[in-house]
Amino acid sequence: MAxxxxxxxxTAVEPGPWNLIERVHPAWWAVAFILxxxxxxxxxxxxxxVFGWTFILGMIALSMMxxxxxxxxxxxxxxxxxxMGGYMVAILGTSGVAAISQGLPWWLYIxxxxxxxxxxxxxxxxxxxxTEGIYTIMITLAIASAFFxxxxxxxGLFNGYSGFNLVVPPMLFGVDWRGAVPFxxxxxxxxxxxxAAVVYVSRSPFGLALQGVRDNPRRMAALxxxxxxxxxxxxxxxxxxxxxGGILLVWQNAQISPGTAGIPAVIDILVIAVVGGLxxxxxxxxxxxxxxxxxxxxxDVLLAFGLSGxxxxxxxxxxxxxxxxxxxxxxxxxxxxxxNRKRHDPLKGDR
Amino acid sequence: xxxxxxxxxxxxxxxxxxxxxxxxxxxxxGALAAISDITMSVRPGERRAVLGSNGAGKTTLFNCVTGDFxxxxxxxxxxxxxxxxxxxxxxxxxxxxxxxQISLLFGGLTVADNVYLACRxxxxxxxxxxxxxxGDVLVARAxxxxxxxxxxAWRETxxxxxxxxxxxxxxxxxxxxGAPRFILFDEPAAGLSPTERGELVSILTGxxxxxxxxxxxxxxxxxLRVAESVTMMHNGRIFKEGTPQxxxxxxxxxxxxxxxxxxxxx
Numbered sequence: 230m231a232x233x234x235x236x237x238x239x240t241a242v243e244p245g246p247w248n249l250i251e252r253v254h255p256a257w258w259a260v261a262f263i264l265x266x267x268x269x270x271x272x273x274x275x276x277x278x279v280f281g282w283t284f285i286l287g288m289i290a291l292s293m294m295x296x297x298x299x300x301x302x303x304x305x306x307x308x309x310x311x312x313m314g315g316y317m318v319a320i321l322g323t324s325g326v327a328a329i330s331q332g333l334p335w336w337l338y339i340x341x342x343x344x345x346x347x348x349x350x351x352x353x354x355x356x357x358x359x360t361e362g363i364y365t366i367m368i369t370l371a372i373a374s375a376f377f378x379x380x381x382x383x384x385g386l387f388n389g390y391s392g393f394n395l396v397v398p399p400m401l402f403g404v405d406w407r408g409a410v411p412f413x414x415x416x417x418x419x420x421x422x423x424x425a426a427v428v429y430v431s432r433s434p435f436g437l438a439l440q441g442v443r444d445n446p447r448r449m450a451a452l453x454x455x456x457x458x459x460x461x462x463x464x465x466x467x468x469x470x471x472x473x474g475g476i477l478l479v480w481q482n483a484q485i486s487p488g489t490a491g492i493p494a495v496i497d498i499l500v501i502a503v504v505g506g507l508x509x510x511x512x513x514x515x516x517x518x519x520x521x522x523x524x525x526x527x528x529d530v531l532l533a534f535g536l537s538g539x540x541x542x543x544x545x546x547x548x549x550x551x552x553x554x555x556x557x558x559x560x561x562x563x564x565x566x567x568x569n570r571k572r573h574d575p576l577k578g579d580r
Numbered sequence: 581x582x583x584x585x586x587x588x589x590x591x592x593x594x595x596x597x598x599x600x601x602x603x604x605x606x607x608x609x610g611a612l613a614a615i616s617d618i619t620m621s622v623r624p625g626e627r628r629a630v631l632g633s634n635g636a637g638k639t640t641l642f643n644c645v646t647g648d649f650x651x652x653x654x655x656x657x658x659x660x661x662x663x664x665x666x667x668x669x670x671x672x673x674x675x676x677x678x679x680x681q682i683s684l685l686f687g688g689l690t691v692a693d694n695v696y697l698a699c700r701x702x703x704x705x706x707x708x709x710x711x712x713x714x715g716d717v718l719v720a721r722a723x724x725x726x727x728x729x730x731x732x733a734w735r736e737t738x739x740x741x742x743x744x745x746x747x748x749x750x751x752x753x754x755x756x757x758g759a760p761r762f763i764l765f766d767e768p769a770a771g772l773s774p775t776e777r778g779e780l781v782s783i784l785t786g787x788x789x790x791x792x793x794x795x796x797x798x799x800x801x802x803x804l805r806v807a808e809s810v811t812m813m814h815n816g817r818i819f820k821e822g823t824p825q826x827x828x829x830x831x832x833x834x835x836x837x838x839x840x841x842x843x844x845x846x
Contacts (some may be wrong), residue, residue: 434700434708437689441697444686451646451684452754453672453701462707 264417273409279525281481283517284416288423288474290502290513292467295427298507299436300463301443304357306369308498309376310350310468311475312490316380316387317342318396318476319485325395326388335399339476346472347465354464358457373495381487392486396479407480416477420514423470427510430466439463500545504552506561515560523548597660599624599762599792600645605654607640614640615816618654624761625792629807629824631800633836637816638796639681642764646678647671659761673702675761679754679768681796683747687740691731694739695722695753702758722757729753729783745776752783763793769802781805804828812836 268276293307321338324330333341353372357365380387398406398415406415430436438459441449446456479485488494497520505516523545528538556562598621605618615637622628630638643649645656647668656664663671686694699718700706712719726732729749734742739750748768755763765784769777777799784795784806797803804810804824812820812833820833827833 429711430709433711434705436709437693437697438700438706440689440693441686444688445684447648448680448684448686448754449697449701450668451648451672451678452698453669453758454697454706455667455669459707466709 268410268413276413277409277481279521281412281416281477283514283521284420285474285477285481285517286498286501286520287514287517288420288477289471290498290505290517291423291427291510292471292474293498293502294505294507294510294513295467295470296463297502298509298512299431299439299443300460302357302460302463303366303499304354304369304464304467305366305495305499306350306353306357306373307467307471308495309373309490310346310353310471311478312376312380312485312494313349314342314346314472314475315396315479315485315489316393317345318479319393320386322396322399324393326393329386329388330393335401342476343469343472346475347468350468350471351461351465354461354468357464358460370492370495373490374492377487377491380490387487390487392484392489393479394484396485397483398480407483412481416481419473419477423473424510424514426470431510435459435462435466500549504549504559506559508558509561512559512561519548519560520545597624598622598657599626599659600794601657602645603655603657605641605644605651605656607637607644607649608652613816615644615813618818620811620818620821622762622792622794624659625790626809627792627807628794629803629810630794630796630813631803631810631827632813632819635815636813638813639766640816641813642678642766642794642796645671645764646676669701672758675759676764677755677758677760677762678764679751679766681766681770683744683751685739685747685750685754688738690736690738691726691742691750692719692722692735694750695725695757698722698754698757699725725753725756728756730779745772748772748776748780752780756787760791763787763791765793765795765797767796767798769797769799777802 263270267280271280289307289311292310293304296302296304296307318338319326320329321331321333321341322335323332331338353369356372357368360368380392381390383389398412400406404411406412431440438449438454441452442454442456442459449459450456478489482489501516501520502513503516504519505514506512524541527541527544531540531544532538552559552563556566558565600620600622602618602620606616607614618637618641630641632638640649644651647663647666647670651664654664655662658671658674658676661674663674686697689697696712696719699722703718723732723735726735729752731746731749731753734746739747742750748771752765752768755765768784769780772780781802784793787793795803795806804827807824810820810822810824810827811818812827814836819836820827820830822830
């Protein structure tokens with residue numbers, strides 16, 4: 230019935246665990262191998278500060294990418310959900326503020342922290358899904374800043390301005406998880422699980438339905454889906470990832486205070502997700518690596534040029550502007566453009 | 581094309597009671613009544629064409645039936661149940677489907693994913709986090725529907741890259757997903773070539789007998805070939821009801837709608 234001037238469709242590869250080696254691009258195996266042997270190549274500073282932080286920020290930005298890329302909802306609440314997870318670990322577990330911290334065992338306070346943060350994220354989601362576009366950004370930003378001021382003023386639970394110090398991971402299996410190598414593998418493991426979960430769920434009925442809601446909410450309702458329920462469930466899923474990232478973040482810094490989820494931190498997550506690219510789950514990790522490297526080393530570079538090290542934000546800002554100017558889809562978009570140019574046939578004009 | 585005997589056999593086999601029943605349905609947009617006091621009933625398995633010039637209120641009528649708009653007054657019953665206040669997805673779960681005048685598809689997903697979502701929408705497991713396994717019933721059902729609308733070669737193509745005609749075909753596959761009992765077709769032939777229209781008529785007349793539908797169509801040839809009864813609308817009201825022959829031969833209708841080309845799309 231229709232004109233058939235399209236190229237033949239690519240043959241679908243039957244999914245299954247057997248052809249995993251063939252299905253995964255060789256570049257991925259190379260990256261996996263390098264990440265696994267990284268402790269042999271890099272020193273403790275790189276493992277703990279650069280890579281550990283990259284994986285943590287990458288996870289929090291991944292939760293934003295899940296909502297924005299698959300659900301079409303730009304939520305600025307993800308850093309706050311992460312901080313909620315971090316705060317709960319400090320409040321329910323042990324910290325330097327013995328008057329508030331409950332000292333529960335790790336197997337109780339870690340799941341409880343994730344659950345409470347996820348419930349908080351779901352509640353915010355339930356409010357936010359009633360809005361769209363710029364209004365979703367505004368309402369989530371408003372709640373994020375309300376959380377910041379609330380934690381700064383509340384001393385009974387959040388210990389106000391000073392927050393909690395000496396919040397460290399539990400000694401499990403006789404390993405000090407804040408040691409550079411164990412912490413590297415801990416954050417790497419969590420990041421890989423979060424990444425794999427997002428990739429897997431994106432092709433599940435729930436993930437497909439979420440993308441349907443992003444493309445056309447009205448039609449999804451006409452197909453029998455409750456659009457709002459799907460959007461809220463997406464917030465729950467994303468909040469679990471953000472909460473795990475938040476717990477790792479509080480362990481890395483060994484402290485948490487209102488500034489952890491202040492407006493600059495909230496905006497940083499947005500910058501990371503946008504710089505990396507919101508279309509694919511790997512984007513946030515690329516964005517996080519760029520951010521962490523700039524943030525860690527630009528003060529030294531600036532000082533070498535005789536400028537104040539305080540100006541690192543200027544460097545990050547210029548980097549952000551350049552990437553967004555040349556590619557609205559972030560670094561991944563630049564990569565795709567380059568790939569397409571390579572494939573471009575100048576005679577036929579097709580790719 | 582449907583013969584009268586097929587129709588009688590089909591209507592005789594279904595239970596009594598109406599598939600769709602509208603009582604005094606009115607929809608106001610501010611001071612403007614898009615439709616006013618519409619009362620009509622459609623039997624299960626019946627195929628009805630709703631005709632009328634642009635602005636007669638046909639699509640507004642559809643939007644009220646599907647739940648995209650809530651009517652200002654009046655009641656809508658679907659298979660005997662009052663669904664006037666139900667959200668769209670509740671009506672879909674009761675067997676109602678619709679297609680849209682302008683294709684409302686999921687451009688970022690493939691043809692297979694679009695139809696799979698439609699099949700999943702009316703079954704359990706909409707929130708499942710587990711991917712469908714090989715041999716999944718709904719995946720197989722989606723493949724059948726894609727076959728039925730002749731899009732098998734484009735299964736893995738992103739919908740945004742399909743031609744217009746193919747998107748119209750996909751619209752019908754989406755409406756057929758699940759277990760539809762009643763379908764609303766909103767101008768399915770709009771923008772199609774004569775060959776594509778012929779194929780559309782064969783798809784519509786080939787639908788299983790228990791599925792009733794209402795079709796809005798400007799192309800009288802398509803509408804009268806697939807419908808066994810006709811409702812004419814004019815200025816938001818029902819103007820005439822009857823068989824295709826009665827409507828075609830009615831002098832008032834000819835004057836208003838069929839008379840000459842300049843009136844038909846006024």
